[in-house]
Amino acid sequence: MLKVSDLSVNYGATRVVDKLNLALGDDEILMLVGPTGCGKTTILQALAGLIPVSEGSIQLGAWTSTADKPLAPEKRNVGMVFQDFALFPHLTVEQNVSFRLKNTSLADHWLSLLGMDKFRDTKPARLSGGQKQRVALARTLAHEPAFVLLDEPLSNLDAALKDSLRWEIRSALKTAGVPAIWVTHDQDEALSVGDRVGVLKNGVLEQIDTPEACFAEPASRFVARFLGEASFMPGNLCDGMITTEIGDVPATPINGAQGDVDVLIRPDDLSLSANNSNTNGIIEWARYEGGSRLYAVAMDNGHELKIRVSHETAFQPGTRVEMVLTTTHPLAAFNRE
Structure with a gap:
């Protein structure tokens, strides 16, 4: 279980994340939504160890990272999926997914499961946006991460592809059985894909609950307006x-x-x-x-x-x-x- 307790992040004198508390089950997907600048990406970076935290702790299994005793990113075993795919352009699909893997059987497994088997020898420049994102996800899961962070993974794709690929990603995460935090600006995506939804405002978690509860019983008018047309x-x-x-x-x-x-x-x-x-x-x-x-x-x-x-x-x-x-x-x- 991933557990985040009283996590705060400051940029200079400005607090951008304030006392975040959440716990994720072993295969739970949390969709994190909120307006631009509310702290969503900052939270992902803090969980990955890419930026320092000011207060609080992050715990997963045997390790704990705090403001006083931070754990290095490479020791957290976190997988990250980005909106720009972050693939090596000079490597083939297979080489991208197998990068630094001693045992390539997991790469084979995820390439097959995500429908990219026949593109093993193809380089990223010849792939569509959806194919590139499948490769990025296969690479992440092939390294057996303890948890996965997804930063708007579908924002660069067209609407029709988003609708199908979101379910492929959800299915793959559930098959892998790892907790995941998925940042998105798409309210429909958040409500349909997540096991729970977290709504942020100015670095504060206004509500975290099931999609149904957040939509039908919003904790505030802000949550009500953010998750759909509200009168x-x-x-x-x-x-x-x-x-x-x-x-x-x-x-x-x-x-x-x-x-x-x-x-x-x-x-x-x-x-x-x-x-x-x-x-x-x-x-x-x-x-x-x-x-x-x-x-x-x-x-x-x-x-x-x-x-x-x-x-x-x-x-x-x-x-x-x-x-x-x-x-x-x-x-x-x-x-x-």
Whole structure:
């Protein structure tokens, strides 16, 4: 188990990571997300031993590294996968994966498992981006790391390839049975691939939990907004139910919320109609998404809500519509700001 306790990192007088605490199971994948500059990559560098820590400790198996007694990077047995692949351009695929390996059987295993067997004699310049990332992952896993750090490994790939390769990487990490921390800017990637998600803000871990919990029961408004489209509107919470102008729904109180609250509404929590006289808002803008359409509706009460519906439901901006809460699952309620 990888255990990080009260880990802090300073750059001069500026604290960029503040008292990070987390523990990963033997084959657990933690997705680390947050805005640019929040400390995600700094955390990876600190865990790898590439930068010094100011406080706290990192423990894995028999070794512990602290601010006073840091463990050298080469003694941590960490594997790293980068967004720029970091392959040796003058070496073949097989030579890249087998670099400094005495026993090449593991290189053979991972090349085969990741579908790169037939490219053994190919040099990186002749590979696609997805193939290069498979080689980088095979090289990492062939060296039997104790844990793996992935720094936005899919950011340089096109959208279609990202969707398939993320699952290949997850499957390979699970097969290897090693804990992994995966930094990404892609919220969909974080929610779909990780066993848990950690959301950072200004070097502080705002929430670490399952993807479902982070999305449906965010610990703060920041987490709610960062992990998807989030709208808030007033309501009253009493006996587990929220009463709003557009419907009543069950509630999940956040931080003891009660009475007058702001309820978190996702675009899928609503229905949209323009075929009756009970309209309560006007469409401000519309976005076609292929299989769906996303609308922003300015409510008559002054609030704006976003709603996602089938692509077959087409309205023009300026259309008067009715929005109704139709979800049956509890919605997160926050104390009124």
